[in-house]
Amino acid sequence: MRICDLIKNQETYQADIGQTVLETVRAMVERNIGAVPVLHNGQLVGIFSERDLMKRVVAEGRDPRTTSLAEAMTDDPVTISLNEELGNCMSVMRRNNFRHLPVCHEGKLVAMVSLRDILLQDLTDKDDEVRMMRAYIHSVPEA
Numbered sequence: 405m406r407i408c409d410l411i412k413n414q415e416t417y418q419a420d421i422g423q424t425v426l427e428t429v430r431a432m433v434e435r436n437i438g439a440v441p442v443l444h445n446g447q448l449v450g451i452f453s454e455r456d457l458m459k460r461v462v463a464e465g466r467d468p469r470t471t472s473l474a475e476a477m478t479d480d481p482v483t484i485s486l487n488e489e490l491g492n493c494m495s496v497m498r499r500n501n502f503r504h505l506p507v508c509h510e511g512k513l514v515a516m517v518s519l520r521d522i523l524l525q526d527l528t529d530k531d532d533e534v535r536m537m538r539a540y541i542h543s544v545p546e547a
Contacts, residue, residue: 407493407507408486410525411515418443418513419452425461425468425476428452439504441513442477448506448513450477483508493546497522 417435421427421444432454441455452473458467460476461468483501484493486509497505497519506514 405489405525406486407484407488407490407515407517410490411507411517415516416441416513416515419473420444421449421472421474421477423473424532425452425457425466425471425473428473429457429468437516438518439516441481441506441516442473443513446512448481448483448508450474450479451481451504451506452477453504481506483513484517486514490525493517494519494522507534 416485417431417437419431419439419440419442421442423535426441438444441448442450442452450473455466456476456478460466461471466476482502483506484496486507493505497503503519505517506513507517
């Protein structure tokens with residue numbers, strides 16, 4: 405399965421580089437998401453995650469009401485292609501210790517994929533395999 409199959413109906417919240425950490429975190433909480441892509445003039449320039457919040461805001465004692473995403477985000481994030489296989493995406497995540505990856509097509513952000521999305525899809529696929537195997541086992545006549 406490819407990333408494009410996983411994200412086809414996904415709506416992606418996008419933050420602007422000038423937004424404050426507080427307004428972004430509120431949007432994340434409201435949508436139950438752990439990371440957001442950060443754009444400047446429509447271009448992906450960073451990613452802001454729960455980890456960034458803890459490391460660059462809370463641990464440094466910054467005020468989330470006045471700290472902008474530009475100060476707290478991870479610059480120049482690794483991205484994945486829309487046509488990438490899920491297994492390759494998981495490898496990139498594992499290698500870089502990421503839980504979220506922006507998905508781009510022709511240089512434009514189209515979605516965010518999370519490790520959770522991939523693992524849930526993998527579980528669904530495995531459940532389908534088990535069902536098919538059980539059906540096969542029960543349909544084979546005994547010798």
